[in-house]
Amino acid sequence: MKPFSFLAVLAFAVLLVAGCGAASAPGGPQITVVDPYARAAIPNGAAFMELKNSGSADDALIAAESDVAKAVELHESKMTDDGMMQMKPVEKIVIPAGESAVLQPGGLHVMLIGLQRELKKGDSFTLTLRFEKSPPQTVNVTVRESMGAE
């Protein structure tokens, strides 16, 4: 009886450790795309979202693709020191481990250049996000009329 119970405890401990290992995905980023949306627009549009990294390594959004527009790029709007709003393409959007990258109006966004169709409130389209380390994710982007809490 004694050796059996020792074995049982050992087996349980092994399982526990293995379980923990699987849950924490050692060393990798873990990206969740939160609330992806776009605004009703012509002739160009922008997609916004929160990219949450609950993993233990940094990652970065490096590209996005969609057949809703002729070109899809990562851009950033920025207020310059002299008060001008400037938009520029960015190579990647870093998502630090344990943190979020927020894509929002007046800041980082996925720019949809040359929309193939007018985006109307209530529409949706698919957007594939490519990351430096994590596998690509395809998300459904819903079109909102205006920005605020709707």
Added chain:
Amino acid sequence: MRTAVFSRLVWLIAAILLVSACQAQPPAHQFNGTPLDPPLSIPDFELAATNGQPFHLSDVRGRYALVYFGYTFCPDVCPLTLSDVRTALDGLEGRERVQVIFISVDPERDTPEVLARYLRAFDPTFIGLTDDFARTQAVMKHFGAFAEKEEVPDSAAGYLVSHTARLYLLNPDGRVILTYPFGFEPEDLRADLEYLLQEDPQ
């Protein structure tokens, strides 16, 4: 002696009444926008409107005007501002006494048709102006606003235009009295307009 004390007392009461009367008055409206003191006079100008007619700033004399410089290629800042302006004006009493004017900083791509279609998506009463870039820049200068074209060869956009992202509120005399930075709250703009329209009934 008694009369002297009495008269002092009267003065004191009068002073107290005066002070309390002042405090009882409703507080003056605190503008949410950035006030320009003195207001900035804008010389009359002419730019081509999307309907093919020349537009003069003097055409909207007697009304308040909200002027914004932007372009249809701008995907986040300009549409957000326009939709916030629309929200601020929605159902406003005296709405017809406020004219929104969108001036393109990208006449090359913003043909009258493109700009008209873009603005219609927000509000059909918004006036769109698109004219020669140099002429537009000259108008912007009067507002203290700037636009600059920048080539972006690594983007499908080809070029982008940096521009001042402020909203200008002109009084019925054509002077800028308030400005709003990018990201203003629609309710704040609405409160300022409500006050101005009430103060200055027609």
